[in-house]
Amino acid sequence: MAEERGVAENPKAAAGEKSETREFLTFLVKLALFVFVLRSFIVAPFNIPSESMQPRLLIGDYLIVAKWPYGYSRYSLPFSLPLIPGRVFASTPQRGDVAVFKAPPAQSQDYIKRVIGLPGDIIEIRDGQVILNGKPVQRQKIADLVIPVTQNMIDATRKEGGMSPCFRPEFEEERDGGRYCRYPQYRETLPGGKSYNVLDVVGDGPADNRDPVVVPEGRLFLMGDNRDRSADSRFPAEVGGGIGLVPEQNLVGKALFTVFSTDGSANWLLPWTWVSAARFNRIGEGF
Template sequence: MVSQDYHILAQFTPASLDRPRPRLYGHSLARYLFELAFMVIAIYTLVNLLSVRFLVDGVSMSPSFESGQSLFVNRLDYLFGTPQYGDIVVFHNPSNTAEDYIKRIIGLPGDVIEIRDTILYRNGAPIIETYVAEPCTPHSCPDNRWELGDNEYFVLGDNRNHSSDSRLFGPIHHSLLVGKVVFRYWPLSDIGIINR
């Protein structure tokens, strides 16, 4: 009885089960490599659309950033939000838009920024700045006053005695902003998220 059932079952077994299975190793490896390459290209493209890489060149933002450090700058931050006090930004040089600078936002639209006796004031109140490298000298910080218009920002380097910034070229327009510095990726010893 058992042998008869087996014989009947064998008649209905598809012939494809009797054939040896094709080897898929070469096909799977090629597909895996294609998918991996596609993902790498997609991630690289996405990162470049959302951010730019910036190499610090100079000492104007010391000690916050040193020459030779590499940073990611978020391009989208100011498309959907507005700059805030203390944001570290990359922007096009107003005199030469092919050149980019990195500075800290000190003044927002509508603010009055003033330097009196080397002290920095915003809307009449002195600004407390723990990130400044050294006290500003009278030569680097002569008395002056700026009233910021719509879409204008006042930017300064943290190393005030060695920085070309809004004291020299005035407030910058929002259209010159490249983005907000969000991450330092080189050198590896300094890698990390950037906070104000």
């Protein structure tokens, strides 16, 4: 009798296990769909790997990027899935926006730059000064930027084969027993009133003088705030080089705020170093 009861109960147990497995798989599918929709159409994370947007952004900053402000294209989707034809719900950025986009010509890497020129604008660079539609953009010298040399700055310098994490040795100094970078800093104000700080440490760099260019329809002129360390619209679109005039279709989203920042000194096998490496004062900074 005991064996007969055991045989009768086994099918129910097997059915219960199948039901639990089905529910778990359904949960995973729903979770994956939720993440896909969230990252594609609402917000997505983005981390800063270079110094091209100093002083606002430092290596090791993590941002939240809004996906809806500029509309959607295939580049809004993970892996640039070709599911959206062209660009829908399109909206042109405002001057001064900090935008994430797929960088020409390969359209394979996400870049982050500031919008300087809109369709129809004439952009010229003269002695480092941005000339917008024939008028110099307001620029005022302010206090130097002084920031500590961090591990992620050192690591980035090694990858680039550089000699100093401060771009040039003359911008590096020692104070309070530590290494610091000191950069000349300016406050730039666009015609619409948007203001932000920029770095311009080299007066005669290759990007300090560029002939006037008319931004055509559907394109944007984008620049990094660190004017001497940014491969941007001042240079032709080349793999490993500039980005040229960026198609609006390449836009991924608009930077909203910083959610986390690390100086790169953490050892992921030593959890207590995660706290010491964090730059909590940068969390919550907007644009």
